[in-house]
Amino acid sequence: MSDEPTNMDLSANLNALTLANHEFSFSLYNELAKKNTGNIFYSPFSIHLVMFMASVGAASETFDEMINTIHLNKSTHSLEAYKNLLENLTINDDVLKIATGMFIDTTFNIKPSFVENSLKYLKSPMEKLNFKVDPETQRQFLNDWVSSKTNNKIKDLFAEGSINEGTDLILANAVHFKSAWINKFTNTEEDAFYLNPNYKTIVKMMFLKHDFKYYHNKSLKFAALELPYKHSFKMVILLPDEKDGLKNLENNLSKIKLMDILNKMTTYYVSVKLPRFKLEQTFDLKNTLSNLGCPKMFSRDANFSNIVDDTELYVSKVVHKAYVEVDEEGTEAAAATGMIMSLMSGRIPNVKRIISFEADHPFIVTIITPTNQILFLGRLSKPKSIL
Numbered sequence: 001m002s003d004e005p006t007n008m009d010l011s012a013n014l015n016a017l018t019l020a021n022h023e024f025s026f027s028l029y030n031e032l033a034k035k036n037t038g039n040i041f042y043s044p045f046s047i048h049l050v051m052f053m054a055s056v057g058a059a060s061e062t063f064d065e066m067i068n069t070i071h072l073n074k075s076t077h078s079l080e081a082y083k084n085l086l087e088n089l090t091i092n093d094d095v096l097k098i099a100t101g102m103f104i105d106t107t108f109n110i111k112p113s114f115v116e117n118s119l120k121y122l123k124s125p126m127e128k129l130n131f132k133v134d135p136e137t138q139r140q141f142l143n144d145w146v147s148s149k150t151n152n153k154i155k156d157l158f159a160e161g162s163i164n165e166g167t168d169l170i171l172a173n174a175v176h177f178k179s180a181w182i183n184k185f186t187n188t189e190e191d192a193f194y195l196n197p198n199y200k201t202i203v204k205m206m207f208l209k210h211d212f213k214y215y216h217n218k219s220l221k222f223a224a225l226e227l228p229y230k231h232s233f234k235m236v237i238l239l240p241d242e243k244d245g246l247k248n249l250e251n252n253l254s255k256i257k258l259m260d261i262l263n264k265m266t267t268y269y270v271s272v273k274l275p276r277f278k279l280e281q282t283f284d285l286k287n288t289l290s291n292l293g294c295p296k297m298f299s300r301d302a303n304f305s306n307i308v309d310d311t312e313l314y315v316s317k318v319v320h321k322a323y324v325e326v327d328e329e330g331t332e333a334a335a336a337t338g339m340i341m342s343l344m345s346g347r348i349p350n351v352k353r354i355i356s357f358e359a360d361h362p363f364i365v366t367i368i369t370p371t372n373q374i375l376f377l378g379r380l381s382k383p384k385s386i387l
Contacts, residue, residue, distance in 0.1 A: 056122075149174035177376070215266065317339070
């Protein structure tokens with residue numbers, strides 16, 4: 001009998017990957033929201049991909065913790081499914097670019113099987129760098145690599161001192177998205193954005209009336225709007241009914257299934273009000289990922305025996321940086337994730353009812369691929385408007 005996955009197996013594992021992407025996206029959001037009171041923006045997809053790549057090299061309890069954290073299990077942890085997912089995502093490479101790389105020290109004795117799997121299934125080539133002799137030059141090289149893959153939007157992913165003589169292996173991913181709206185905003189004027197019911201700031205607010213997919217949840221008191229980009233990508237905004245309703249919405253995120261919302265949306269004629277905004281965020285994810293269930297990979301007990309025979313390899317740092325700019329024409333967003341590892345030594349209704357969707361107070365925003373992967377996720381609580 002062949003060990004090759006059948007089409008049915010592959011389809012089931014692709015569905016499991018999509019579900020894992022959604023669950024991981026919002027578990028990350030909840031953890032990041034505990035520590036950040038302001039804006040949040042990141043690429044759960046980029047982080048998931050680097051975690052998956054590292055998990056391929058993990059074993060025993062380290063492997064179990066890592067795949068549980070990214071919401072997979074031993075039966076759904078499929079290299080073939082991830083390969084298929086990446087191939088589907090990069091069909092429109094003028095809109096979405098994904099680059100993954102493995103950078104190892106010249107003295108690091110990496111297992112050929114890990115290198116082969118990373119290249120074959122995750123499109124991640126290997127490059128040898130001399131971390132031991134000149135880590136600062138290699139840090140600049142890696143930051144230039146990330147910058148070049150993200151249209152110069154993500155700079156200095158690896159901060160000074162983050163790469164040193166003890167660095168043996170770095171897994172990196174960069175994502176860049178740029179697309180125009182299908183329906184461009186036609187009018188922009190200065191208007192109020194309510195940081196809370198009693199305090200507002202003046203921003204550049206964009207206006208548009210058009211047929212859009214829309215959903216309202218009375219019990220959880222929020223509305224969802226889909227703004228389509230060209231090439232079948234979309235922005236979905238979750239807007240609380242109340243001006244101070246974001247906290248209540250966040251507290252109920254476990255009850256909200258984005259896939260269900262996408263399926264329940266109906267096309268209405270919607271009057272949209274959305275701020276022009278730009279966000280840049282940097283995260284050190286060590287504590288965040290530990291809290292989500294995988295502390296072992298950061299410890300001396302880590303087991304990455306499928307990467308190197310010397311099992312004293314562990315993760316010293318996971319860094320993430322993201323950028324988004326939204327204006328009348330469309331959206332540009334980018335993100336990068338770096339894992340540093342070291343050895344220890346609907347149909348339009350006939351009657352159009354106008355729905356008002358005024359995003360003039362804090363909301364959750366996500367950018368979703370044609371196959372419903374969450375590419376970017378965040379919240380806008382205080383817009384830094386593009387004036």
